[in-house]
Amino acid sequence: MVRSDGGQLYTIEGFAAALIMISTAYLVVNATSVYTAGDTHINDMQLETLGTDALTVMGTPMNTTEYDTANSTLRMILEAPDRDVMFRTKFLELVNSSGTGPKQDIQFVANYTCRIDNSDSTIPPLQPLSSSSRSLTGGEHPVRVTKWVIVNTPCGNETTRDRAVLVEVLLWRD
Amino acid sequence: MARLNDDAQWIVLMGFLVSFSFFFLALVINQATVVGQTTAESVIEFPKNDIRDVRSIIIRTESDTIQKDVYAISLGRKNAVVYYTFPFTPCYGKYSCTQIHFKSGVTEYDENWTSP
Amino acid sequence: MSDDSAVLSIDFLVGFTIFLLAFIWVLSIIPGLLIGLQAFTIDYDAVAYRTGVILVEDPGQKSTNETSWEIATFQQNYNKADVLRFGLAVSREDPNILSLDKVNRFFDNTTFNYPGDYHNRSIFGDYPYRFNISLKYIGSPESAKSIGEVLPEGYGYIRRFVKIKSMSNATIDGSNLTFLNNERFINGDNTTRTHIFSILLNNTDLIGEGSLVKDAAYKIIPGKESFMINLTYLNQTIVNAMNVSQENCFNISLNNTIVSDSTRTITFFDPIIDEVPLHMTTPQPVKRNVSILYNTTANRRGLNWEAPQITISLIFNLIPTGEPGCTMGSRFLNNTYTAPFDYDNNPNNVTQPQLRDAVVEVAVW
Numbered sequence: 001m002v003r004s005d006g007g008q009l010y011t012i013e014g015f016a017a018a019l020i021m022i023s024t025a026y027l028v029v030n031a032t033s034v035y036t037a038g039d040t041h042i043n044d045m046q047l048e049t050l051g052t053d054a055l056t057v058m059g060t061p062m063n064t065t066e067y068d069t070a071n072s073t074l075r076m077i078l079e080a081p082d083r084d085v086m087f088r089t090k091f092l093e094l095v096n097s098s099g100t101g102p103k104q105d106i107q108f109v110a111n112y113t114c115r116i117d118n119s120d121s122t123i124p125p126l127q128p129l130s131s132s133s134r135s136l137t138g139g140e141h142p143v144r145v146t147k148w149v150i151v152n153t154p155c156g157n158e159t160t161r162d163r164a165v166l167v168e169v170l171l172w173r174d
Numbered sequence: 175m176a177r178l179n180d181d182a183q184w185i186v187l188m189g190f191l192v193s194f195s196f197f198f199l200a201l202v203i204n205q206a207t208v209v210g211q212t213t214a215e216s217v218i219e220f221p222k223n224d225i226r227d228v229r230s231i232i233i234r235t236e237s238d239t240i241q242k243d244v245y246a247i248s249l250g251r252k253n254a255v256v257y258y259t260f261p262f263t264p265c266y267g268k269y270s271c272t273q274i275h276f277k278s279g280v281t282e283y284d285e286n287w288t289s290p
Numbered sequence: 291m292s293d294d295s296a297v298l299s300i301d302f303l304v305g306f307t308i309f310l311l312a313f314i315w316v317l318s319i320i321p322g323l324l325i326g327l328q329a330f331t332i333d334y335d336a337v338a339y340r341t342g343v344i345l346v347e348d349p350g351q352k353s354t355n356e357t358s359w360e361i362a363t364f365q366q367n368y369n370k371a372d373v374l375r376f377g378l379a380v381s382r383e384d385p386n387i388l389s390l391d392k393v394n395r396f397f398d399n400t401t402f403n404y405p406g407d408y409h410n411r412s413i414f415g416d417y418p419y420r421f422n423i424s425l426k427y428i429g430s431p432e433s434a435k436s437i438g439e440v441l442p443e444g445y446g447y448i449r450r451f452v453k454i455k456s457m458s459n460a461t462i463d464g465s466n467l468t469f470l471n472n473e474r475f476i477n478g479d480n481t482t483r484t485h486i487f488s489i490l491l492n493n494t495d496l497i498g499e500g501s502l503v504k505d506a507a508y509k510i511i512p513g514k515e516s517f518m519i520n521l522t523y524l525n526q527t528i529v530n531a532m533n534v535s536q537e538n539c540f541n542i543s544l545n546n547t548i549v550s551d552s553t554r555t556i557t558f559f560d561p562i563i564d565e566v567p568l569h570m571t572t573p574q575p576v577k578r579n580v581s582i583l584y585n586t587t588a589n590r591r592g593l594n595w596e597a598p599q600i601t602i603s604l605i606f607n608l609i610p611t612g613e614p615g616c617t618m619g620s621r622f623l624n625n626t627y628t629a630p631f632d633y634d635n636n637p638n639n640v641t642q643p644q645l646r647d648a649v650v651e652v653a654v655w
Contacts, residue, residue: 007299007300007301007302008301009181009182009301010181010182010185010299010301010302010304010305010306011301011302011304011305011308012305013182013183013185013186013305013309014182014185014304014305014306014307014308014309015305015308016186016189017185017186017188017189017190017309017312018189018308018309018311018312018313019312020186020189020190020193021189021192021193021196021312021313021316022312022315022316024193024196024197024316025193025196025315025316025319028196028197028200028323029200029319029322029323031200031204041214041215041218042214042335042336044214044218045214045217045218045335045339046335046339046447046448046449048218049217049339049342049448049449049450050449050451052223053386053449053450053451053452054451056223056227056386056451057386057451057452057453057647060386060387060453060507060645061645062453062644062645063508063642063643063644063645064502064503064505064508064635064642065637065642067503067504067505067508068502070234093428093429094428094451094647097426097428097429097649098426098449098649098651099424099425099426099434099436099649099651100422100424100426100434100436100441100651100653101424101441101447101449101651101653102447113247113250113251114243114247115242115243115246115247117239145223146224146227146251146252147227148227148228148230148231148244150231150234150240161239162236162237162239162240163239163240163243164231164235164240164243164244164247165243165247166247166251166252168251182302182305185305185306185309188309188313189309189312189313192313192316196316196320199320199323200323203323203324213333213335213336213339214335214336214339217339226385290499290504
């Protein structure tokens with residue numbers, strides 16, 4: 001009897017096709033990724049918009065008299081002795097208010113920076129301004145928002161003069 | 175030599191067809207998932223509020239100590255180089271102008287501001 | 291000769307089976323690729339953010355490239371087809387500061403219809419999104435203004451904080467005779483019956499280059515914004531030379547209100563007399579109060595509102611009641627020969643625009 005091995009071709013072709021399909025499937029499934037809610041940074045963007053808007057609204061003078069003296073709610077808070085309580089009350093009142101939207105629980109830690117007079121480049125460490133009830137533990141993903149204000153304060157051990165100060169707030173959602 | 179038997183090539187061709195269509199599908203799906211993400215990231219990345227903020231302080235500057243404050247704190251805390259001319263130079267008759275320059279490494283902004 | 295006796299070789303079967311098994315396995319992976327994908331929900335937050343920026347940071351646009359889309363160009367007829375894009379900000383240089391007129395016009399659902407009008411002018415895009423836009427004053431018990439549907443379970447959302455510029459107004463209190471006499475606003479004698487009281491809007495001081503108010507967020511711009519002038523307790527202003535009231539002797543009638551820019555004159559037909567808005571073509575009796583509210587539907591056509599001086603004149607007539615012992619005329623609110631009332635940036639004369647905190651929310655689904 002003559003052994004015919006002409007049909008082995010079919011087997012080999014079958015194997016080859018199967019191998020091609022499986023390797024493509026493997027490569028494709030590994031290449032596309034599933035985006036989680038955090039990866040898209042949409043929440044970060046919403047929080048950052050919220051924070052900058054709140055600081056802008058606090059830092060805008062209310063009428064032309066306040067504008068002429070470069071005064072605003074934020075400046076009055078920074079120049080007051082009980083600035084941490086005032087800042088917390090005003091900021092949380094703004095940030096947690098909402099009309100028809102969802103209620104939110106936003107926490108924050110606020111600091112401000114000013115320049116040392118006798119040196120042009122060294123920045124002193126952050127002066128604490130205020131914080132909400134919870135402090136930063138490291139598990140949150142806070143967003144940083146800043147606002148410039150012109151105030152007339154000593155700011156640490158410096159002299160009292162008109163100075164430009166940067167208020168920084170770290171915001172996160174519980 | 176006898177002609178090679180290529181009757182079974184259609185199996186491999188089918189295999190290729192499936193692979194290519196699978197690949198194409200995955201490509202299309204990949205583009206769709208980034209729609210929301212790139213909007214949010216580009217919003218965060220462009221320093222619109224930083225520029226507006228610094229500009230509003232520069233316009234109200236009244237001393238060169240404030241100018242030094244702005245330069246130093248921008249560089250130290252915001253990682254941005256800010257430069258502007260102070261005192262404002264007189265221009266167009268009774269107005270005063272200043273050249274504002276802001277560079278954050280990714281974004282650069284230049285403006286010639288005229289006081290109203 | 292080919293053998294077509296319909297018998298398949300074993301090798302062929304094996305090869306084909308392996309191929310088929312692999313094919314079925316690959317097909318079953320495909321649904322897993324589509325897990326994270328929902329066709330239109332992925333961009334709800336992006337659309338909401340974009341709409342938020344358009345509303346809060348842009349002043350809007352008409353088809354003529356002007357930004358005062360809230361003002362009716364002809365009488366009371368407001369042509370909504372003229373509006374290309376909504377925007378609530380006062381001007382391009384004042385983002386996050388909204389104009390009250392624009393806010394009122396935007397939330398007026400007798401003018402614009404949900405969803406078509408709003409979609410074409412603020413949401414944009416081909417897909418028919420549904421949305422809800424609302425505005426609420428912070429710290430005030432006023433209820434929120436909103437347009438759109440009730441919020442469902444899942445939606446894209448953005449919240450913006452803003453300041454809203456309130457309307458400027460002036461009140462001339464007729465019972466405060468000391469003030470009126472100091473300003474020389476009470477004039478006339480025993481025979482005068484017709485009295486003209488003028489209010490001056492000095493644009494050189496209000497919006498000109500020499501204006502003390504530099505920022506559009508605090509300026510009074512009569513041509514583009516609403517303003518109100520109240521004259522109260524007019525009955526107590528009918529006095530004689532000794533400042534004794536002649537109230538019983540005369541009835542007050544408002545003949546006309548004219549507005550002039552020193553070259554042209556138009557008539558204002560819609561004062562509010564004794565708290566009742568009227569459309570006046572003939573003289574009307576006044577018991578106590580007259581208010582001139584120049585809002586976005588008031589007729590501004592025919593006048594150049596950027597002219598250096600705009601004067602609003604109210605023409606009153608004193609009609610004798612016929613009581614015995616009365617003179618033929620009397621002194622009254624009249625500054626025809628003295629200086630007009632200055633509607634300017636002095637907070638003692640005019641209540642200046644104030645900025646109030648508010649929150650705007652946009653939800654898209």
